[in-house]
Amino acid sequence: MPVLEIMAASHPANEAPYELIYWHVIPGRGEHIRLCFVEAGVPYSDTAFAEGGMDVLHAYISETNTGDELNPPPFAPPILKHGDLIISQTPNILQYLGPKLGLAANGGDDIFRVNALALTALDGFSNEVHNCHHPIAIDLYYEDQKEECLRRVKDWVKNRLPKYLGYFERVLAGKASKDGPWLYGGVLTWADLVLFQTLDGTTHFFRKAVAAARSSGKYDRVFQHYEAVKARPRIAEYLASDRRQKYSNYGIYRYYEELDVVPEE
């Protein structure tokens, strides 16, 4: 889609197109948002696949952008434009979209219950995996902090991976999940898509540790949940398409053979 179309004059919010502004090449944090649109079957534009898309993105996060009358400048992608609204921060965008895409359970205060689950997956689980390849500095290359990375990942797979898997196992065992397979309220919500994507990315990063967790039998509900999301017809079709970008060592979820460790006793 051409840049001008992406930047088209805004429509009233209800009929406005959904415009995702995110990096190309990596699934990254944008992928959580894409999966919501995919599951809901709702169209959206995406700078990752648009000619000139990165120019649009860079204009939003430029140090000269001070926003507009209605919207502060975004700190970083992903960014969502929907009519006059321009917002950033992944969990925030997901919470805005959840009710509009029918992914917010039974409405009302459920959005806060779902958001708590999504934030635990995103700002806990996923961000900790991300920090595994740059414990010392976000702006330094992995190659400049290799030893520290190894020390960190050994701790992470031993102490933190079981903590997150155990937590979501408990959520799925709880009464509020209504006997599953979904995390909350007996219906698929955006938190399910976030947990799926987080575990999928973590499996790319820590193949051996996740395989060991799966075969331990301690987290069967979590892995059944993962498979249930993966088998949703629109999700399955999307994952098999070339719209699903591959993980790479530019993104959140990387693969370095020497960091693919198993938990030590």
Next chain:
Amino acid sequence: MPVLEIMAASHPANEAPYELIYWHVIPGRGEHIRLCFVEAGVPYSDTAFAEGGMDVLHAYISETNTGDELNPPPFAPPILKHGDLIISQTPNILQYLGPKLGLAANGGDDIFRVNALALTALDGFSNEVHNCHHPIAIDLYYEDQKEECLRRVKDWVKNRLPKYLGYFERVLAGKASKDGPWLYGGVLTWADLVLFQTLDGTTHFFRKAVAAARSSGKYDRVFQHYEAVKARPRIAEYLASDRRQKYSNYGIYRYYEELDVVPEE
């Protein structure tokens, strides 16, 4: 307040008491929530100051807690109980409270604009400061990762502190702030309280680096904003009271003399 009173049978949400479940001894993430109640002049209970409060907290985060019919178990404090609703994750609790406490600008989609600012301060700025004292492992003591900490803080004050201060300076300079002193819409919102608390804690951690940033003149709007929040009558009274807990080396914002570095050229 006795535990039984804290745990009292739930009321209809509108007249239900606000119950904050958080650690004692440290301001921590709970402080963002406390400042909202304080600014709004709305009463709340707080396990940090309640007899038996830590028993209540530990019951919520116990590995045997699977939640109830309506609420998944919380992953970690802070937790808010309001009538039948039990939610966790700081930005989520703030977003729930914002409109109820009159801290959500002009309503409607503004809650997502405000939430993006709050998330940038919390999940970016504040969490990165927190990670400065445990780059290798959350569960390891600072003493077991001292060298890595020093390497990390040197990078952080040089590259990340200016990035966050510069971002909020831009937000305050933008049209959506309506000429300040507040971040959004010409009114004080929960994002202002979050930025204040984050900068206050960062100043405790990095005295020299924040002092250098202040005297540089590059971030005058940010430091004026900080002073404007601090001077709000209810906030000023609270900060001077013994309800305001001191920072300590058990919390997010610590002080180690050897980590109090100035940015190197």
